[in-house]
Structure formats: structure tokens, C-alpha cells
Amino acid sequence: MPERPKSLPRPWKPKARENDKMQHRPRSHDLYHTARWTRESREFRKKYPLCVKCQQEGIITPAEVVDHIIPFPLCDFWDKTNWQSLCRKHNIEKGNKDKRLLHERGINENHRENPA
Template identity: 50%
Template sequence: MPIKPKSKHRLYGSPAPPPRGSGYVREKSRSEYQTYRWHKASRLFREEHPLCAECFRKGIITASKVTDHIIPVPVCDDFWDSGNWQALCESCHNKKAGKDKKTVQNSKRTR
């Protein structure tokens, strides 16, 4: 029985790869989050800071799930500066990430 050839179609929703020779380079800050070093550092930081910093300021006790950069990575020079990290729950991190994204976009426009 003949074998069906593999489809060349990508899964729905997956981004198309950049064309070869386009000069596209993935942001370094984004790729750092995918490293073993970051996963380990983030886990160790959250072990030392088990509560969400933002919720704790409001008097709410919530477990931290994410290590967040206080100053966004595109603005901050040192990705690995643990003094710029804070432990957040997913809800607080998502709110902050949305605000950070707008701030970074606005700062790029004014440059």
C-alpha cells in the first residue's frame, strides 16, 4: 500500500517562518526565557519569594507563579540582574505585562 507523503502545511495559528536571507533575528530577550538557565534561576527565585509581591502589597496572600522583570527587558540593560526581578501570580503578571508592552511601544515611538 502506498504511503501518503507528509504535508508541508503548518499547524493552524503557527507563525510562518521568516524568509531565508531576510536578516530577521529573534529578539535576544525573548529567547533568554527559553533557556535552562532562566528556568532554573526563576524557580530558585520563586522558592525564595513564594508570595506574589503585588498581591502582598495589597494585603492579599497569593502564591507566586512567575518571575517578572520590574523594569521591562527591552528597557533594562541586564536580563540577569536579580535585583530587577519580582515574584508575581499569573493575574498580576498579565496585568503588568500589558502595561509594560504599551510603555515600551510608546517609548519606541518617541525615540
């Protein structure tokens, strides 16, 4: 059977660059990578399709992620009363705030307490 020819370089197409920022970012907790989280967060966004923070500001923006109001290591992961729909901008802002809070409490990114 004949072999498929190798693709030729395309000088008009820029080469893909690695995103250095994301290369060193710690992986999120394994629960965020389950089929259950994917399914339930999608259903939650269907029920609450707008970013709650944008709504408080009088802006209508579609939600892109489901966020834990109280950061996950400090609460039950599956408690839907602790979930909120956010746009990407507000999720990043809240995530940075939560990371500072967890760092102050001595909880690392693997959601375990740091040894004293």
C-alpha cells in the same frame, strides 16, 4: 511483529480546540526559553514564594512567575535586583502595561528599536 491497533475515536471526549488567542501571540525573547532562566526563576520563586502585588493588597497568593520590574529590553536581563515574584493575574496586568510603555518608546516585541 504485530502492529499496534489505531486508536478509535472517543465520542464522549471533546476534540481539542486550538487557542486562537495564543496562535498569533509573538514568541517571547529567546532568553526566557533557556535552561538557565528556568533554573534561576524557579530558585527565585522558592526564595520569594508570594506575589508581591498581592502582598501589598494584604492578600496571600502564591507566585507563579518571575517578572522584570523594569521591562527587560530597558535593563539587564540577569539582574536579580530587578526581579519580582508575581501571580498570573498581576503578571498579565503588568505585562500589558509594559507593552504599552515599550510601544510608546518605539521598541518592538523582538526587543529591538523600531526604525524611525
